[in-house]
Each structure stands twice: as structure tokens, then as C-alpha cells.
Amino acid sequence: MSDTHIIHLWGALRPLVGGALFLTVKATTIRGLFRTLVELHPGMEAHIKRGVAVSIGGKIYRDQWDTPLPECAEIYLLPRVPGG
Amino acid sequence: MRYEMPTTAKAAAGLLAKEKGRAFVLAGGTDLLVKMKAGVVEPDLIVDIKAIKGMKDIKKSAGGFVIGAAVPCVALSENAALTKAWPGVVEAANLIGSKQVQGRCTMSGNLCNASPAADSVPALIAAGAKVSIISAKGSRKVAVEDVTTGVGRTSLKKGEFVTAIELPAKKPKSGDAYLRFIPRTEMDIAVVSCAVNVSLDAKGMITKARVVLGAVAITALLVKDAASAIVGTKLDDAAKAKLAAACSAACKPIDDKRGTVEFRTEVAGVLARRAAEIAYARAGGKQ
Amino acid sequence: MSLDSMNPALVEKHFKVIGTRVARPDGVDKVTGRARYGADAAMPGQLVGLVLRSPHAHAQIVKIDISKAVKLAGVKAVITSADFPDHTQGDRGMMDILENCMARGKALYDGHAVAAVAAIDAATARKALKLINVTYKILPHVTDVDEALQIHAPVLHPHIYTEGLSEKPTAASNWNKHGEYGHGDVDAGFKEADMVISRSYKTEQTHQGYIEPHSALASVSPDGSAEMFVCTQGHFVYRNQCATLLGLDANKLRVTASEIGGGFGGKTHVWAEPLALALSRKANRPVKLTMSREEVFRCTGPTSSTSIDVKIGAKKDGTITAAWAELRYQGGCFPSNWAELGAMTAFACYDLKNVKTVSKDAVVNRPKTAAYRAPSAPMAAFAVENTIDEVAKAIGMDPIDFRIKNAAKQGTKSSYGPVYGPIGIGPTLEAAKNHPHMKAPLGKNMGRGMACGFWFNFGGQTCVDVNVTPDGNVTIAQGTIDVGGSRASIAMAVAEELGVTYNQVRSIIADTSSLGHNDMTDGSRGTFSTSKAAIFAARNAITVLRDRAAKIWEIPASEVEWRDGAAHAKGVNHGNRTPLSLKEIAAQAGQTGGPIAGHAETVADNAGVSFATHIADVETDPETGRSLIKRYTVIQDAGKAMHPSYVEGQYQGGAAQGIGWALNEEYVYGKDGRLQNAAFLDYRIPVCSDLPFIDTQILEIPNPNHPYGVRGVGETSIVPPLAAVSIAVTNATGVRQTHIPMSPPRVLKSLKTKKK
Amino acid sequence: MGVHVRSTVNGDAVEFTCPEDEVLLDVLRNRLGLTGAKEGCGTGDCGACSVILDGRLVCSCLVLGAEMDGKVVETIEGMADGAKLHPLQQHFIDGAALQCGVCTPGFLMAADALLRKNPDPTEEEIRFGLAGNLCRCTGYDKIVRAVQAAAKEMRG
Incomplete structure (x- = not known):
């Protein structure tokens, strides 16, 4: 079983990682993903603090950081959307 | 601030004359109270005229109608004879604000508030209405078009106030109409408006006309050229086109949050044409 | 069973309370003047x-x-x-x-x-x-979004350097954020197209107008x-x-x-x-x-004004080959990411091989903006849907068929990144195509427009207390604000779960010291997330009730089941016992362990996205530019509609707000940078006589992420109206409407371009 | 300072003293404890403060308290007959004609005034009759339907 995931970034995050469209990250949960991202790219911390949502297989998670990252799932980071 | 509710016009005039500060007449209050709320006016004295005898009456005589200064606009539409004689005036008065506002507001107040966009004023001018003005020194009558002199300004002198509006008796084969343009269907101030009053001869030829525009200048405009454009016609298309052109030419509007110069100028002509059609139909006996 | 695991069977279950039109608990207070605002x-x-x-x-x-x-x-x-x-x-x-x-x-x-x-x-x-x-x-000062982005514009904050650019800017500016979304190669896509349409659009600032x-x-x-x-x-x-x-x-x-x-x-x-x-x-x-009221307009948080460019290319067979947009939104005087949200939602309704959106967020000398019902999406939909409409007509295809052909579906890679699961845009379009409204004849000076809209929806943090009173009734303490009737829906969910009547259950909004943290009622989350937490809380209460019945009967709790509002003993040894009702168990609570309650906390993530299709008929006076709405239809997926009347109300209310925005609502700033129309007189929200009845069609495609299949419905209904109404005016007048609101002076002016 | 006023509110004789420039809405809300009428705008543009004054629908924000001497005022608090709701009130609840409910008292007063004058209004008459009352939640659909239903019931 692989805990290595391709993490797609939205446009505003790409400059923080040298312009890459995606990163390859080892993690098993959203929390682990964020921890690893901050370790690799400290510039991400401010964004994560402000709120980053994670789309896992098309399902959008905003808060539940212990959500597991299933093998081969398509993972996107997205801005945390406000509502009216 | 003092609040007075005199029971005679003389007493009211006396209070207004004596006050050294800013004195205001209260009838419906739908403009005055809004200005007070906004802090635009801070009266020292308010003279409520609603307890004065006759101020809330509509009197019909051979000479026409005398409408007390405190008659709420909604009461006009409840008077069948008035509505039959001057449908344009009554419609105009009942376009002011909401049902709630119509339950309070008055044509006299609409006139004395001196807004260029006042709905009832063009209709009253087109109808040839006069106002009765009283002061401690006596009373006088002036044509409605001579009351407003500018935005928020009237020809009334200190100590004077309007006690009634007088509409002439309806002439046979005559009819009036008022149309205004607003973006919504209700609750707006006229962006541009037009009142038309016409009299016809037996053949349906227009013999007399008065055409008045609102919200296109600092006061309502009595447009003589527009009247000339349709007098002597049966309101054919050519006459209507001339009427519209004369109205647009008479406009001296401004650009503001409610409309542009271009828009007001063009729509003034459109409304004039449409109002003339209604007035003409009414004069011909159609409602 | 974990409380978080969803039982798909429940979605199909026959509801007794859910789906009925009960009276709201705050109704009498609100019609008698007792309710305290x-x-x-x-x-x-x-x-x-x-x-x-x-x-x-x-x-x-x-x-x-x-x-x-x-x-x-x-x-x-x-x-x-x-x-x-x-x-x-x-x-x-x-x-x-x-x-x-x-x-x-x-x-x-x-x-x-x-x-x-x-x-x-x-x-x-x-x-x-x-x-x-x-x-x-x-x-x-600067109040216009495009002017604010000019290089010589007055700069509001010396600390704002554009975020999201690959190279850090050398100077502070009003451009606070740059964003990009999309996939594929739009340049290649446009080369493949038989027809490419480019348009620029503007929308003015509006207020929620509560x-x-x-x-x-x-x-x-x-x-x-x-x-x-x-x-x-x-x-x-x-x-x-x-x-x-x-x-x-x-x-x-x-x-x-x-x-x-x-x-x-x-x-x-x-x-x-x-x-x-x-x-x-x-x-x-x-x-x-x-x-x-003046302060509300001048000093609270209206929504952004925008300036948007869209370019769409398609083949003659109706396939969109590429779609591109640049969206510029002002967020008022502090940094925001409204344009970025607009960029995410702009093409979300469509299945696109090549798509790119660029967002530019700007600060201006206007009040700090706030969310307004599906924030940022209506303006983007206005620009995109008009361009879609224009492309469809240019290639000679019916706009609704063109949309159906290109609609996103399960497995579509969304324009904002992720691949969609099951979604509802296709069914709303099919329903629109088959709706009698689409076939009704149009009168003189009338036009019909239809448009689609998308919104994310979200869930958030929620907790609910369910308490059984000694007389066998139920109180609920919820922490999400009830704006449109959610107390009724939450009580319905608990009644459904406990198997009691709606009248036995009452919900109140607890204060901040009486319940754990709850997120706001926003993002269409109120009923979705609170009912989810309430259902879990009720299930926890049922566990307690079964336990108490077991004590009364002196049998193991595992041999008690709960159905139809009562505990039933099961198994050969206990089957002949008379069921114990909620009331009977409640009466003995003191002797079986004390008060009976259920509590639940949830993070209702994965709320599921939402789609709608609207149809508008508009009559536009060619001599004055004034437009009147003659007929309007909303079609939207609600998942399971807990209280259909309130779902309809959300659809109708959102549509009415969108109609107001489309036709007349706007902030008018003077050259001095002061707001000119801070009153309901000149900030023209629709009045009763401005609108027809607003027809609604609720599609009930169960949301797999809610125990009853419920989906948030509050926001999406404001997304399509700007587009639907403007396309209708375009069809009525023959001139593409590109500036919202379509106030009469603006429309009349646009007609001049046609005459020339 | 202040004006002493005696009037009738919802059938009860009331007495109050208020400053000369205080509006009826503030008298009702702050002096008489009747907070059913709401201030949505204070300028007569929203109708949330609607009351019936001597039989006529008015915005209570556009009437001075000082004018109230000898006057009869009806507010939302007096609409129900004890515990029995007025048909308009009942149909507003049953027909989900309210969401946030803050405009509801004004709508009910306006609808009541309309039906007293015109017991069988057309849809258009209802819409124009209620045009002075702003609602931002409902799109007016269910409000118009509730008034239609109540009117029908009241006509018997």
C-alpha cells in the first residue's frame, strides 16, 4: 500500500513551491499532509492557518483533518470557501 | 422644538410669523419627518394644521374643487366626483410613495416640499390649479406653477402657508393624464414625468392643451411649445412626434443617481406622447 | 455502527415527518409581534x-x-x-x-x-x-475595480503586495491576490474551434438588503x-x-x-x-x-463589483473546445479572495477539455465586503452564461441543447480541479427543457432567457443537544441560527428519528454558554449540518432510551430495539412484553439513571455541490429601457426536501434577490467617493408588484453525504438569475446586455448601439 | 419639555409623554413596550413599522407621537382575537409566508388594511396593495398566496 500522493495545488499556492502544479507527498491523513507540506514548504503555513480545503476524490473537506487519504485518490488543495 | 396644533388658520399663521427660529408646517409629514430623521432640518417649531377646520375637507362647487391642505392623497381617490373630473391629478397624487405614505401625504405638502420630482405638481399645473395662501395679514391665491421657485424653495413668505388647493370645474370634452417613469413598479421617485390636459371641440380637434414636465429641471416645466404642437390636431402621429420633440427640447435635466440627462431628455418625449394619448382618449369620453 | 457512516438505505426510507409542511415553532411569535429581534x-x-x-x-x-x-x-x-x-x-x-x-x-x-x-x-x-x-x-481615492488595478491608482495599504504571483512584486498595490484555475491547453483549444466569442462584462456592487x-x-x-x-x-x-x-x-x-x-x-x-x-x-x-438603514448601506459588508472578460470557443457540432476568463473583483478596503472564488465557480457547470480562469482581487475605497448568498458566483455566471448563450446562437444550436451537450457529469474534471462525483446539473437542464415554461408563447417586446448556476455548499462545525423532558416530550438545543425556519426542520428530523410526532419536539437556539461552538448559518449549511448533528444526537438518545427500557424490564439492552417511538423487547424470551413508550420511559428516568439526553458533535464536511437552472421571461419597453419580469421558474436539486415549503421559499427568495440585482440594485458612488444612494428609496430592491409568482421545481436527488439525503439549498438560487434575466433582455431587445444591473438608462443606451 | 398624549392603542386607553420630535414608532417601541412594529429604514421606504391610525395604514416612523392625542392606533399586537389568530396570521404560518419574519408584522397590517377596503382583491391589487412593504426573503410568492387564502376564508 502506498501512502505517497500527488497533491494538486491551486494557482495561488504554486509560487510558494517554485511554480509546480502539484507535489508528491507522503501522508496518510489530511493532518499528516499539512504537516509534511509545512515541513517542505514553510510558506504554506500561513495559507493553512487561514484555511485550506482538501478535495479527496471530489469530496471537499474543510475541517476534518483526520480524514484518511485513500490510495490512488485524486487530491486537490482548494481555498476555504466562505458562504452567505 | 415646540409642537403646536392650532385650531384656526389665523392662529397658525400667527405662530409661524412670530417664530424666530425655523418653523415648519406639518400636514402629512412624510417629507418633513424624513428630513428630521436625516438631520437635514432641525425645526424649532412645528405647526400641525390638521386640527384647523376645513383642512381635511374636499369641497365641490360649481367653480370646481377646494382640497384642504391636510387632505391625505388617499382621500382624493375615495372622492368619486373628483376622480371623475381630474383622473390625472388623482392618479398623480396616488403615485406618491406607498399606500402607507398615501394615507398621510398631501398635495399641498408635495407642492411646498418643492422637489423637482414631485408627482402631483405637474398634474396640478396642467389642470390649471391654484393655491390659497394665508398669513396673519390676509390671504391670496396664486397659480400652482408660481409656488415652486427652485429645489426646496417656494415663493411663500415667512408666516404664510397653503390652506387649500383649488381645481377648476372640469370642462366638457376635456381630459387629463399623468405618467411618470420609475425603474420599479412602485416606491420610486419620478425620474421624469409628464402631465397633459386637453380640451376638444365637437369634432375631436384639440382646442386647448397644457403640457407639464417633472424632474427635468429645478421646477416643473409648463411647456407651451408642446401644447402648441398638438393644438389644432386630432393627436395624429405627426402631432405626437412634434409634441415629443418639443418636450425633449424643453428639458434641462441633470445626471444623478436616478437617471442621466440623455435618458431623461428622451423619455420625457415618450411619456408626453403616451400621456397625451390617455388625456385625449379621456377627453373624448373614454376612460 | 459508526455515527459517521451513512446508511444509503435511509435515503430510500419512507419518512413520516420529513417532507411534510408543518408549522414552524416561531410562527405564532412572528405573526403576533412577540418575536424579539x-x-x-x-x-x-x-x-x-x-x-x-x-x-x-x-x-x-x-x-x-x-x-x-x-x-x-x-x-x-x-x-x-x-x-x-x-x-x-x-x-x-x-x-x-x-x-x-x-x-x-x-x-x-x-x-x-x-x-x-x-x-x-x-x-x-x-x-x-x-x-x-x-x-x-x-x-x-479609488472606488472602481479596474481603476484600482491601474498602476497610478492611489494605493490604500502600503503592506499589500500581490499574493500568488511567481515573482514578488517590487511595489505595494491594490491588487492583493492573483489566482489561476483550469486544465488542458486553452490556446490549442481555441485553434480547434469553429467559432470563438469574446466579451467583457461589468457588474455593480449590491447589498444583501436584509x-x-x-x-x-x-x-x-x-x-x-x-x-x-x-x-x-x-x-x-x-x-x-x-x-x-x-x-x-x-x-x-x-x-x-x-x-x-x-x-x-x-x-x-x-x-x-x-x-x-x-x-x-x-x-x-x-x-x-x-x-x-443609512449605516447599513454605508458601513456593513456589501458584495463585490466586478469586471470580467470571457472567451469561449466551440465546434459547429456544439462541443466547447476551450473556455477562458479573467475575473476582477473588488473586496472593499481590505484584502479578500472573491475573484478567486468567482474563478473557481465560473465554468463549474461544464465539462471542458481546456479551461483557464485568472482572478485578480483588488482593494478599493469602499466598505469591506462580505459574503452575499453564494458569494462571487452570480457575477461569474452572468458573464459565462451570456457568452455560452452567444456561442450557442452563433453556431446555430439551441442554447439549452448546447448546455446539455457540454454539461458536467459524474467523472467530469471540474474547472476548479477535482473530478465530480454524482452531480445534478444534467437533471436540472433536462427538467428545464421539458418544463412547460420553455414552450409557452412570448408576447410583444418579450424575451426568454435560461441559465445555469453552481455553488459549493459546505458543512462545518455543529453540535446539538436532545433532551427528553420528564413528561415524555423532547427539547432540542441547536447552535446554528435559524433564519428561514430551520428550527422546524431540525425538530422534524429528531421526531422522525425518535418515532414521535413533530408536536412532541421543540427546538431552540441555545446561547454561547449553553452549547459547544457552532459555525455560522452560512454556506447553505444550516439545515444540512444541523439536521445531521440532530439525527446523531437523537440516535444517541435512543441508545440511552433502550438502556433505560432494558433496566425497567431487567433484560440486556441488546435485546431492546427502538421503533415507532417506543422500546420493543425482541427475542423469544421477551417478545410478549408491551412496548414502553417514550413517555413511560421518561416517567421513570429518575429511577433508571437520571435525565435522558443525546448529544452529538459533527464536522459535516463533504456537503456536496449544488446546481440550478432558471428560466426567465422579461418584457422590455424599447422606448424607456424598463424591464419587467413576466414569468420565472427555478429548478434545483434539494436532495431530500425536509420541509418543501421552506425549500421553495429559499428558491424564490434567491431568485428575487438575483432579479433585483439584474435589473435595478446597485451602489452609486459620486466622484467624491461617497455613496449616493444609502436608502431603500434609491437602492431599489424588488417590491411585491415587481414580481410574478416564482414557479419552483424541486428535484430530489438524494445527497449520499447526509443520513436523509438532504442537501443545502440556501445559496445556489441567487447564481443563475443575473444571467437568465440578462439573456432574456438580450432576446427581448436584440442587444447583448453586458452590464448589471440593466437599469433603464443603461438598457436604453445599449439600444442606441443597435440603431447605429 | 415633552407633549402629554392620550390615545387608544389596540383598544386600550394609553397615556404617555414624549419629546415633541419623537415618532410614533419610538413611542410604541420604547414607551409602550410594543416592539412588534420594526424600524427597517425610518424613512417610509420599507413598511416594517406599518400600523393602522384612525383606520388608515401608515408608517409609524412618519408620524409624530405628539399627533396621537385622541387618535386610535392598531398594531400587530392587537391583531389576534385573544388566543385566536386572525385568518391572515394563520395563513402566513400555514403557507410559510414568512422566513426571517421581521417584515411580517408590517405585511400583516398592510394586508389587513387592504382586505378591509377590498375583501376580494385580484393578484395585481394585492401586489400593489403590499408594494410599500419590503420583504427580502420570500420573493413575495407565498405572501401573496397567503393573503389570497385569508381573503377567501374571510369572505366565507
Whole structure:
């Protein structure tokens, strides 16, 4: 079983990682993903603090950081959307 | 601030004359109270005229109608004879604000508030209405078009106030109409408006006309050229086109949050044409 | 079974309470005038608070002299930014909120608060405001989004450097954020196209226009404890924000939510509430601070004005080969990411091989914007749907067939990145195509438009208490604000779960000291997430009820099951026992372990996205440019409609707001940077006679992420109307409408271009 | 300072003293404890403060308290007959004609005034009769339907 995931970034995050469209990250949960991202790219911390949502297989998670990252799932980071 | 509710016009005039500060007449209050709320006016004295005898009456005589200064606009539409004689005036008065506002507001107040966009004023001018003005020194009558002199300004002198509006008796084969343009269907101030009053001869030829525009200048405009454009016609298309052109030419509007110069100028002509059609139909006996 | 695991069978189950049209618990109070809204409460000894606001769009505050105001008899407190030391600990977002509540050094918009007073009555407070002498140095201002992005525009904040660019800019600017979304190769896609259409669009700023102005009644005691009665979409969020801004402990600030007279996103941020608390703390008396309508327009959070360019290419067979858009949104005087949201939603309805959106967020000298019902999406949909309509016509295809052909579906890679699961855009389009409205004849000067809309929806943090009363009824304490009837829906869910009648269950909004944190009622989450938590809480209560029945019967709890509002003993040994009703178990609660309750906390993530299709018939007077809505239909997926009347109400309300925005609502700023129309007279929301009946069609495609299949419905209905109405006016007049609102002067002017 | 006023509110004789410039809405809310009428705008543009004054629908924000001497005022608090709701009130609840509810008292007063004058209004007459009352939640659909239903019931 692989805990290595391709993490797609939205446009505003790409400059923080040298312009890459995606990163390859080892993690098993959203929390682990964020921890690893901050370790690799400290510039991400401010964004994560402000709120980053994670789309896992098309399902959008905003808060539940212990959500597991299933093998081969398509993972996107997205801005945390406000509502009216 | 003092609040007075005199029971005679003389007493009211006396209070207004004596006050050294800013004195205001209260009838419906739908403009005055809004200005007070906004802090635009801070009266020292308010003279409520609603307890004065006759101020809330509509009197019909051979000479026409005398409408007390405190008659709420909604009461006009409840008077069948008035509505039959001057449908344009009554419609105009009942376009002011909401049902709630119509339950309070008055044509006299609409006139004395001196807004260029006042709905009832063009209709009253087109109808040839006069106002009765009283002061401690006596009373006088002036044509409605001579009351407003500018935005928020009237020809009334200190100590004077309007006690009634007088509409002439309806002439046979005559009819009036008022149309205004607003973006919504209700609750707006006229962006541009037009009142038309016409009299016809037996053949349906227009013999007399008065055409008045609102919200296109600092006061309502009595447009003589527009009247000339349709007098002597049966309101054919050519006459209507001339009427519209004369109205647009008479406009001296401004650009503001409610409309542009271009828009007001063009729509003034459109409304004039449409109002003339209604007035003409009414004069011909159609409602 | 884990509470989080969903049982798909439940979605198919036959409901007894869910789906009925019960009367709301707050109904009688609201029709008799008893219901207490923000301004309806009073505390002993309360003072009146009023705020002094900047008359300038952009100005340095050189000096504020409050000495005369302080000396006025009856004045109990005067505050300025000096009364708000920075407790934000480097949190820039909180600092922006604080600075918006009370200007610090600079006034950034017409209406920005610069000082506030508390006095024994309104007249004294008004006098005191006049005695405060503020010395301003007027600065150049900018209120238009495109002008703000110009290189020579006056810069609002020296600390804003565009975020999201690959190279850090060398100078501060008003362009606070750059964003990009999409996939594929749009340049290649446009080369493949038989037809490419490019258009630029503008939308003006609008306000949520709730009828109840903001009001807060605050009381701070010398011991640091405080309470506040306030109208808000999220009293816990207000509690947290106010505590942070004033340096209070959250546990000591008890916030009670009043009934709320509308919010639509406008009551999601604090504005005057911290001022009321600060005034109360300084005066040592309760202070009531109620905004005037003028203040609501000038000083709360309207939505962005925008400027959007769209380019779409398609083949003659109707396949879209590429779609591109640049979206520029202003967020008022503080940084935001509204354009970025617009960029995410712009093409979300479509299955596109090549798509790219670019967002530019800007600050301007206008009030700090707030969310407005599906924030940012209506403007993007307006621009995109009009271009879609134009492309369809250019290739000779029916616009609805063109949309159906290109609609996103399960497995489509969305324009904002992820691949969709099961979604509802296709069914709403098919329903629209088959709706009688689409086939009805049109009269003179009339046009028909249809358009699609998308919104994300979200869930958030929620907790609910379910308590069984000794007489066998049920109370619910929920922490999400009820704006449109959610107390009824939540009680319905609990009644359904417990197997009792709706009338046996009553829900109230608990204050912030009586329940754990709850997120706001926003993002279409109120009914979705609260009902989810309520169902789990009811299930927990059922576990307790089974346990109590087992004790009464002296059998193992595993041999008790709950159905139809009663405990049933199961198995051969216990089968002949008479079931124990909720009432009978409740009566013995004291002897079986004490009060009976269920509690649940949830994070309702994965709310599921939402789609709608609207159809509008409009009559436009070619001589005056005035447009009237003659017929309107909303088609939207609700998942399971818990209370169909309230779902219809959300559809109709959102459509009406969108119609107002499309036709007449706009902020008008003068050259001086001051708002010209801060009143309902000239900020023209639709009145009753402006609208027809608004037909609704609820599609019930169960949401797999909710135990009953419920989906949030509050926001999506405002997304399509700008587009649907503008396409209808375009069809009525023959001139593409590219500027919202389509006020009569704007439309009449556009008709001139046709004549030429 | 202040004007002493005696009037009738919802059938009860009331007496109050208010400053000369205080509006009826503030008298009702702050002096008489009747907070059913709401201030949505204070300028007569929203109708949330609607009351019936001597039989006529008015915005209570556009009437001075000082004018109330000898006058008869009806507010939302007096609409129900004890515990029995007025048909308009009942149909507003049953027909989900309210969401946030803050405009509801004004709508009910306006609808009541309309039906007293015109017991069988057309849809258009209802829409124009209620045009002085702003609702931001409902799109007016269910409000118009509730008034239609109540009117029908009241006509018997």
C-alpha cells in the first residue's frame, strides 16, 4: 500500500513551491499532509492557518483533518470557501 | 422644538410669523419627518394644521374643487366626483410613495416640499390649479406653477402657508393624464414625468392643451411649445412626434443617481406622447 | 455502527415527518409581534450608542478631539481606536476586522467608523457626535475595480503586495491576490474551434438588503464578564471574534442570538458589536447600538463589483473546445479572495477539455465586503452564461441543447480541479427543457432567457443537544441560527428519528454558554449540518432510551430495539412484553439513571455541490429601457426536501434577490467617493408588484453525504438569475446586455448601439 | 419639555409623554413596550413599522407621537382575537409566508388594511396593495398566496 500522493495545488499556492502544479507527498491523513507540506514548504503555513480545503476524490473537506487519504485518490488543495 | 396644533388658520399663521427660529408646517409629514430623521432640518417649531377646520375637507362647487391642505392623497381617490373630473391629478397624487405614505401625504405638502420630482405638481399645473395662501395679514391665491421657485424653495413668505388647493370645474370634452417613469413598479421617485390636459371641440380637434414636465429641471416645466404642437390636431402621429420633440427640447435635466440627462431628455418625449394619448382618449369620453 | 457512516438505505426510507409542511415553532411569535429581534430587547439602565463615521472616501485621521463630547451632560463614554489595543497577536485577518470596526489612522471609505459615544438617550448621543472634532487630511481615492488595478491608482495599504504571483512584486498595490484555475491547453483549444466569442462584462456592487438593521445590546461588568444580545448569523463566531478583539475570555462573554431579520451573508462579520462592548466596558452600563438603514448601506459588508472578460470557443457540432476568463473583483478596503472564488465557480457547470480562469482581487475605497448568498458566483455566471448563450446562437444550436451537450457529469474534471462525483446539473437542464415554461408563447417586446448556476455548499462545525423532558416530550438545543425556519426542520428530523410526532419536539437556539461552538448559518449549511448533528444526537438518545427500557424490564439492552417511538423487547424470551413508550420511559428516568439526553458533535464536511437552472421571461419597453419580469421558474436539486415549503421559499427568495440585482440594485458612488444612494428609496430592491409568482421545481436527488439525503439549498438560487434575466433582455431587445444591473438608462443606451 | 398624549392603542386607553420630535414608532417601541412594529429604514421606504391610525395604514416612523392625542392606533399586537389568530396570521404560518419574519408584522397590517377596503382583491391589487412593504426573503410568492387564502376564508 502506498501512502505517497500527488497533491494538486491551486494557482495561488504554486509560487510558494517554485511554480509546480502539484507535489508528491507522503501522508496518510489530511493532518499528516499539512504537516509534511509545512515541513517542505514553510510558506504554506500561513495559507493553512487561514484555511485550506482538501478535495479527496471530489469530496471537499474543510475541517476534518483526520480524514484518511485513500490510495490512488485524486487530491486537490482548494481555498476555504466562505458562504452567505 | 415646540409642537403646536392650532385650531384656526389665523392662529397658525400667527405662530409661524412670530417664530424666530425655523418653523415648519406639518400636514402629512412624510417629507418633513424624513428630513428630521436625516438631520437635514432641525425645526424649532412645528405647526400641525390638521386640527384647523376645513383642512381635511374636499369641497365641490360649481367653480370646481377646494382640497384642504391636510387632505391625505388617499382621500382624493375615495372622492368619486373628483376622480371623475381630474383622473390625472388623482392618479398623480396616488403615485406618491406607498399606500402607507398615501394615507398621510398631501398635495399641498408635495407642492411646498418643492422637489423637482414631485408627482402631483405637474398634474396640478396642467389642470390649471391654484393655491390659497394665508398669513396673519390676509390671504391670496396664486397659480400652482408660481409656488415652486427652485429645489426646496417656494415663493411663500415667512408666516404664510397653503390652506387649500383649488381645481377648476372640469370642462366638457376635456381630459387629463399623468405618467411618470420609475425603474420599479412602485416606491420610486419620478425620474421624469409628464402631465397633459386637453380640451376638444365637437369634432375631436384639440382646442386647448397644457403640457407639464417633472424632474427635468429645478421646477416643473409648463411647456407651451408642446401644447402648441398638438393644438389644432386630432393627436395624429405627426402631432405626437412634434409634441415629443418639443418636450425633449424643453428639458434641462441633470445626471444623478436616478437617471442621466440623455435618458431623461428622451423619455420625457415618450411619456408626453403616451400621456397625451390617455388625456385625449379621456377627453373624448373614454376612460 | 459508526455515527459517521451513512446508511444509503435511509435515503430510500419512507419518512413520516420529513417532507411534510408543518408549522414552524416561531410562527405564532412572528405573526403576533412577540418575536424579539436585535433591537427589541432592553436591559436595565441601558445607554444609547451611536457611531461617528468618516464623510471621506480616503483620509488620514490627523487628530480626534473628544474633549467637548466627553463633557456633555448625559454622555457616559466616548471611544476611538485608542480604546482598542491590538489583541490580535499578528492575525492579519482579525486586524482587518478590528480596523474595519474602528478606523486606525486612516479612514478607508465613506462611512468608516472613527469614534463612538454612549449617552443616556439618542438626542444626547447625537449632540455628542457633533461635538467630536476630527481633523482629516483628505487623500486621493479609488472606488472602481479596474481603476484600482491601474498602476497610478492611489494605493490604500502600503503592506499589500500581490499574493500568488511567481515573482514578488517590487511595489505595494491594490491588487492583493492573483489566482489561476483550469486544465488542458486553452490556446490549442481555441485553434480547434469553429467559432470563438469574446466579451467583457461589468457588474455593480449590491447589498444583501436584509430588512433588519444590525443591532447589539452589550453589557460588560467590571469583573470582565459580559453578555450580548445581537442579531447575527453566528453568535458563536461573534463571541469568538469579539472576545479576541476586546481581550475578553470567550467563556465570560455570553452571546444570545436574537431572532434575525435576514442576513444572506451580511451578518457573518462583526461591525458594530465590538463597539457596543467597548462602550459598555468604558461606561460600565449596558449599551444598545442599532444601525440606521443609512449605516447599513454605508458601513456593513456589501458584495463585490466586478469586471470580467470571457472567451469561449466551440465546434459547429456544439462541443466547447476551450473556455477562458479573467475575473476582477473588488473586496472593499481590505484584502479578500472573491475573484478567486468567482474563478473557481465560473465554468463549474461544464465539462471542458481546456479551461483557464485568472482572478485578480483588488482593494478599493469602499466598505469591506462580505459574503452575499453564494458569494462571487452570480457575477461569474452572468458573464459565462451570456457568452455560452452567444456561442450557442452563433453556431446555430439551441442554447439549452448546447448546455446539455457540454454539461458536467459524474467523472467530469471540474474547472476548479477535482473530478465530480454524482452531480445534478444534467437533471436540472433536462427538467428545464421539458418544463412547460420553455414552450409557452412570448408576447410583444418579450424575451426568454435560461441559465445555469453552481455553488459549493459546505458543512462545518455543529453540535446539538436532545433532551427528553420528564413528561415524555423532547427539547432540542441547536447552535446554528435559524433564519428561514430551520428550527422546524431540525425538530422534524429528531421526531422522525425518535418515532414521535413533530408536536412532541421543540427546538431552540441555545446561547454561547449553553452549547459547544457552532459555525455560522452560512454556506447553505444550516439545515444540512444541523439536521445531521440532530439525527446523531437523537440516535444517541435512543441508545440511552433502550438502556433505560432494558433496566425497567431487567433484560440486556441488546435485546431492546427502538421503533415507532417506543422500546420493543425482541427475542423469544421477551417478545410478549408491551412496548414502553417514550413517555413511560421518561416517567421513570429518575429511577433508571437520571435525565435522558443525546448529544452529538459533527464536522459535516463533504456537503456536496449544488446546481440550478432558471428560466426567465422579461418584457422590455424599447422606448424607456424598463424591464419587467413576466414569468420565472427555478429548478434545483434539494436532495431530500425536509420541509418543501421552506425549500421553495429559499428558491424564490434567491431568485428575487438575483432579479433585483439584474435589473435595478446597485451602489452609486459620486466622484467624491461617497455613496449616493444609502436608502431603500434609491437602492431599489424588488417590491411585491415587481414580481410574478416564482414557479419552483424541486428535484430530489438524494445527497449520499447526509443520513436523509438532504442537501443545502440556501445559496445556489441567487447564481443563475443575473444571467437568465440578462439573456432574456438580450432576446427581448436584440442587444447583448453586458452590464448589471440593466437599469433603464443603461438598457436604453445599449439600444442606441443597435440603431447605429 | 415633552407633549402629554392620550390615545387608544389596540383598544386600550394609553397615556404617555414624549419629546415633541419623537415618532410614533419610538413611542410604541420604547414607551409602550410594543416592539412588534420594526424600524427597517425610518424613512417610509420599507413598511416594517406599518400600523393602522384612525383606520388608515401608515408608517409609524412618519408620524409624530405628539399627533396621537385622541387618535386610535392598531398594531400587530392587537391583531389576534385573544388566543385566536386572525385568518391572515394563520395563513402566513400555514403557507410559510414568512422566513426571517421581521417584515411580517408590517405585511400583516398592510394586508389587513387592504382586505378591509377590498375583501376580494385580484393578484395585481394585492401586489400593489403590499408594494410599500419590503420583504427580502420570500420573493413575495407565498405572501401573496397567503393573503389570497385569508381573503377567501374571510369572505366565507
